[in-house]
Amino acid sequence: VKRVYAFGKDAQGNNVTEGNTDMKMILGGKGANLAEMANIGLPVPPGFTITCQTCMEYANADNTWPEGALDTIAEYRADLEERMGKKIGDAADPLLVSVRSGAPMSMPGMMDTVLNLGLNDQSINGLIAQTENPRFAWDSYRRFIQMFSNVVMGLDGDLFENAITAMKNERGVASDTDLSADDLKELVDEFKRIFSENVPAADYPALAVDGVAQFPQDPMVQLQLAIEAVFGSWNNPRAVLYRKKNKIADDLGTAVNVQSMVFGNKGNTSATGVAFTRNPANGDKEFYGDYLVNAQGEDVVAGIRNTSPIAELKEVEGLEDAGRQLEEVFVTLENHFRDMCDIEFTIEQGKLWMLQTRVGKRTAAAALHIAIEMEKEGLITKEEAVMRVEPDQLDQLLHPQFDKDASYDVIARGLNASPGAAVGEAVFSAAEAVALAEAGRKCVLVRWETNPDDLAGMIAAEGILTSHGGKTSHAAVIARGMGAPCVCGVEALKIDAEKKQATVTGTDIVIREGDMVSIDGTTGVVVLGAVDLVMPELTGDLDTILEWADEFRTLGVRANADNPEDAELSRNFGAAGIGLCRTEHMFLGDRKQIIQSFILHDDELIREKAVADLFAAQTGDFYGMFKAMDGYPVIVRLLDPPLHEFLESPRALDVEIARMEAAGAAAEAIAEKRDLMEKIDSFAEQNPMLGMRGCRLGIVYPILPTMQVRAIATATARLKKEGLDPRPEIMIPLVSVAPELAKLRAQAEAAIAEVAAEEGVELDIPVGTMIELPRAAVTADEIAQYADFFSFGTNDLTQTTFGFSRDDVEAEFVPQYLTERLLPFNPFATIDPGVAKLVKMGVELGHEGNPDIVCGVCGEHGGDPDSIQTFNAIGLDYVSCSPYRVPVARLAAGQAAL
Ligand code: PEP
Numbered sequence: 033v034k035r036v037y038a039f040g041k042d043a044q045g046n047n048v049t050e051g052n053t054d055m056k057m058i059l060g061g062k063g064a065n066l067a068e069m070a071n072i073g074l075p076v077p078p079g080f081t082i083t084c085q086t087c088m089e090y091a092n093a094d095n096t097w098p099e100g101a102l103d104t105i106a107e108y109r110a111d112l113e114e115r116m117g118k119k120i121g122d123a124a125d126p127l128l129v130s131v132r133s134g135a136p137m138s139m140p141g142m143m144d145t146v147l148n149l150g151l152n153d154q155s156i157n158g159l160i161a162q163t164e165n166p167r168f169a170w171d172s173y174r175r176f177i178q179m180f181s182n183v184v185m186g187l188d189g190d191l192f193e194n195a196i197t198a199m200k201n202e203r204g205v206a207s208d209t210d211l212s213a214d215d216l217k218e219l220v221d222e223f224k225r226i227f228s229e230n231v232p233a234a235d236y237p238a239l240a241v242d243g244v245a246q247f248p249q250d251p252m253v254q255l256q257l258a259i260e261a262v263f264g265s266w267n268n269p270r271a272v273l274y275r276k277k278n279k280i281a282d283d284l285g286t287a288v289n290v291q292s293m294v295f296g297n298k299g300n301t302s303a304t305g306v307a308f309t310r311n312p313a314n315g316d317k318e319f320y321g322d323y324l325v326n327a328q329g330e331d332v333v334a335g336i337r338n339t340s341p342i343a344e345l346k347e348v349e350g351l352e353d354a355g356r357q358l359e360e361v362f363v364t365l366e367n368h369f370r371d372m373c374d375i376e377f378t379i380e381q382g383k384l385w386m387l388q389t390r391v392g393k394r395t396a397a398a399a400l401h402i403a404i405e406m407e408k409e410g411l412i413t414k415e416e417a418v419m420r421v422e423p424d425q426l427d428q429l430l431h432p433q434f435d436k437d438a439s440y441d442v443i444a445r446g447l448n449a450s451p452g453a454a455v456g457e458a459v460f461s462a463a464e465a466v467a468l469a470e471a472g473r474k475c476v477l478v479r480w481e482t483n484p485d486d487l488a489g490m491i492a493a494e495g496i497l498t499s500h501g502g503k504t505s506h507a508a509v510i511a512r513g514m515g516a517p518c519v520c521g522v523e524a525l526k527i528d529a530e531k532k533q534a535t536v537t538g539t540d541i542v543i544r545e546g547d548m549v550s551i552d553g554t555t556g557v558v559v560l561g562a563v564d565l566v567m568p569e570l571t572g573d574l575d576t577i578l579e580w581a582d583e584f585r586t587l588g589v590r591a592n593a594d595n596p597e598d599a600e601l602s603r604n605f606g607a608a609g610i611g612l613c614r615t616e617h618m619f620l621g622d623r624k625q626i627i628q629s630f631i632l633h634d635d636e637l638i639r640e641k642a643v644a645d646l647f648a649a650q651t652g653d654f655y656g657m658f659k660a661m662d663g664y665p666v667i668v669r670l671l672d673p674p675l676h677e678f679l680e681s682p683r684a685l686d687v688e689i690a691r692m693e694a695a696g697a698a699a700e701a702i703a704e705k706r707d708l709m710e711k712i713d714s715f716a717e718q719n720p721m722l723g724m725r726g727c728r729l730g731i732v733y734p735i736l737p738t739m740q741v742r743a744i745a746t747a748t749a750r751l752k753k754e755g756l757d758p759r760p761e762i763m764i765p766l767v768s769v770a771p772e773l774a775k776l777r778a779q780a781e782a783a784i785a786e787v788a789a790e791e792g793v794e795l796d797i798p799v800g801t802m803i804e805l806p807r808a809a810v811t812a813d814e815i816a817q818y819a820d821f822f823s824f825g826t827n828d829l830t831q832t833t834f835g836f837s838r839d840d841v842e843a844e845f846v847p848q849y850l851t852e853r854l855l856p857f858n859p860f861a862t863i864d865p866g867v868a869k870l871v872k873m874g875v876e877l878g879h880e881g882n883p884d885i886v887c888g889v890c891g892e893h894g895g896d897p898d899s900i901q902t903f904n905a906i907g908l909d910y911v912s913c914s915p916y917r918v919p920v921a922r923l924a925a926g927q928a929a930l
């Protein structure tokens with residue numbers, strides 16, 4: 033196996049690079065692109081890269097070297113010395129090297145780097161002689177000891193910083209730069225002493241002299257220890273955490289780049305900087321970045337000195353040539369990588385050196401703008417332009433955000449359940465939220481978890497904050513549907529709704545009703561106080577990219593919406609219909625009274641009146657929906673949830689009865705409440721999610737679906753008479769056996785026929801079902817005989833396939849599953865391969881039962897880019913998602929087709 037790859041030129045100026053940009057899995061991102069830059073003739077300080085695989089072998093063998101690896105490294109080191117005409121550790125003209133990590137995926141700042149390696153008590157003299165700058169040389173040496181001790185030996189950096197501070201105090205100076213060469217020389221001795229005092233000699237026998245560890249003078253020992261430290265940094269806790277958060281595999285390893293040092297701090301014709309080939313914030317075509325004269329790379333990043341804009345570089349005396357050359361490099365890099373690049377460079381005494389390049393990170397707005405401009409410039413194709421934008425990033429563009437320049441303290445964090453930021457007064461009940469909104473005040477609704485009762489408050493509030501529940505909890509699903517910011521599952525928040533306050537565990541922070549709070553649903557952050565918000569600029573670029581994506585995609589995109597405003601919003605975002613209208617969302621507010629009287633009364637007359645009232649209300653609802661979606665399909669799902677969801681909670685009633693008793697209320701009134709409680713109790717189920725819901729409700733109370741179907745048909749007939757083109761479809765939820773659907777379909781068709789006859793209008797309304805139970809998926813051929821369409825309810829299908837309760841799961845064991853990698857991702861957010869198998873089976877069997885069947889998905893997965901890839905591959909006809917996800921889904925579907 034080849035473990036080491038050279039890059040850069042030899043002594044004669046020939047390129048001897050062995051790698052290239054396609055070798056990121058072997059050489060890491062940095063190593064592969066250093067090789068590529070050398071290959072295209074850019075000035076790269078020569079060096080070599082040790083492979084990622086060597087790192088993994090070393091780590092897997094309990095930090096021991098694979099056979100022969102150290103010999104190979106020694107050969108490449110000798111070769112580098114020959115190419116540079118200098119030797120590491122040489123007393124006359126020493127070669128200094130940097131030792132840097134570089135993983136296949138960018139992991140900024142997570143792993144280790146050692147600079148100025150090769151300095152020792154001999155080579156320091158060579159560096160002084162060569163630079164004629166003793167101060168610079170001693171400063172380099174003390175930096176090296178400090179960095180080596182900290183990074184390689186794990187000593188506390190403060191030990192050294194304290195020594196510097198003590199020295200400054202002694203000299204009566206304020207800044208490091210005021211220390212003289214002699215001071216720094218003294219510091220070097222002091223640093224070596226700190227090293228000996230703190231490194232346990234027993235752990236490093238090779239460094240021990242008379243039982244005391246000495247700072248290594250042998251450059252080869254320095255080099256080996258530094259490489260081992262960089263290897264080891266792959267598994268340091270912050271790198272492990274970063275990989276987990278960014279879904280990067282643990283077995284990739286990091287490469288190590290050993291590279292000749294160039295110095296940006298050799299006087300006023302030296303400089304160092306970082307730059308982008310275009311503006312990464314808005315995508316404008318301009319040179320973007322900062323530089324510092326007479327400085328080292330860390331100084332730019334650390335922000336201790338004020339940097340200057342890169343465009344001015346070519347006007348600085350002594351840096352003109354390098355500045356002009358850098359601009360040429362920008363163009364070369366863009367033409368070569370055909371993308372916006374980010375760059376690190378150093379100018380050493382007027383000569384430009386490239387230290388790193390990679391495809392640059394950018395905001396959503398910049399991603400759109402750059403992709404479109406590059407297509408216009410002929411640099412990339414339309415297909416590539418569509419692939420260049422991260423679908424999830426689009427969310428940034430559709431919601432307000434915290435102002436980047438605002439400063440604030442985060443008091444707690446939760447799940448980023450629904451994007452966008454919100455600011456308002458904290459309120460602890462839906463009623464209070466409604467009251468505030470009516471008074472024209474902005475509020476954030478703070479709840480343990482929300483339930484359907486809270487809907488009015490959720491609509492009234494600017495944003496929703498919960499302490500319990502995951503990304504498919506009620507709060508999260510509803511908030512995403514409304515496009516309202518939501519942070520949920522903030523475990524640290526202890527909410528006392530009675531007292532109207534919340535405390536943050538482990539702190540003395542209290543949020544009281546009326547306190548201003550800010551939440552950022554894009555990041556999951558909670559702030560006490562009002563943070564300034566900004567609306568990201570919506571540009572025509574978004575439309576352009578989405579139209580291009582539409583040209584490629586074959587998967588349809590519809591929206592989940594249950595009111596005319598959301599329907600219209602979905603249309604504006606480009607949805608080609610409504611894939612799911614959840615009618616239970618139409619039964620809240622005043623409607624709740626009506627359905628309650630239906631549920632709670634056995635008296636036929638009262639029930640009939642309730643049904644008639646509901647019919648009138650629903651007809652109006654559907655009229656509005658179909659009108660907003662004129663000419664587009666609207667799938668109306670018949671009532672789904674368990675009836676008791678519409679009733680008051682027995683616990684609340686219990687409390688009320690206790691209060692009435694304490695207040696000495698009339699016995700009759702109390703008895704009445706007791707009856708009510710008993711009645712409600714009779715609807716309680718041990719497992720409501722597996723209970724009397726979905727089509728089961730319609731089988732037991734046929735009057736309800738008939739009422740709904742009649743309302744759908746009536747609204748359709750009216751719109752037709754007005755000359756419009758309503759296209760409703762009726763969907764029956766939670767079917768598990770074909771006869772359920774057969775029965776309800778027949779009933780629906782009879783109701784439609786009746787209305788058609790009454791209204792004198794021809795009505796052709798398709799009837800289909802949701803596939804959201806495993807039994808339905810595996811018997812889809814039978815079910816399809818009664819269905820014009822299938823819509824896969826992947827929320828319930830995930831719940832019932834795993835047997836994980838979708839409402840509780842994320843707060844309990846799934847986080848641990850994710851930490852332990854028992855699950856690769858949350859199956860309620862991204863479709864699980866097992867559940868996807870059932871969907872595939874459902875689609876295939878469905879077509880056996882009915883070749884013309886139309887198949888879509890309407891679970892939360894319909895708006896998730898990774899899941900959209902899967903659904904596209906399965907051959908579904910469309911996905912349906914919340915309105916704000918429609919642009920995301922269009923782009924993801926376009927990408928899935930490419
Ligand atoms: C589903 O189960 O995936 C679905 C869309 O229905 P609901 O979320 O309303 O249960």
Ligand code: MG
Pocket residue numbers: 804825827828
């Ligand atoms: Mg469902």
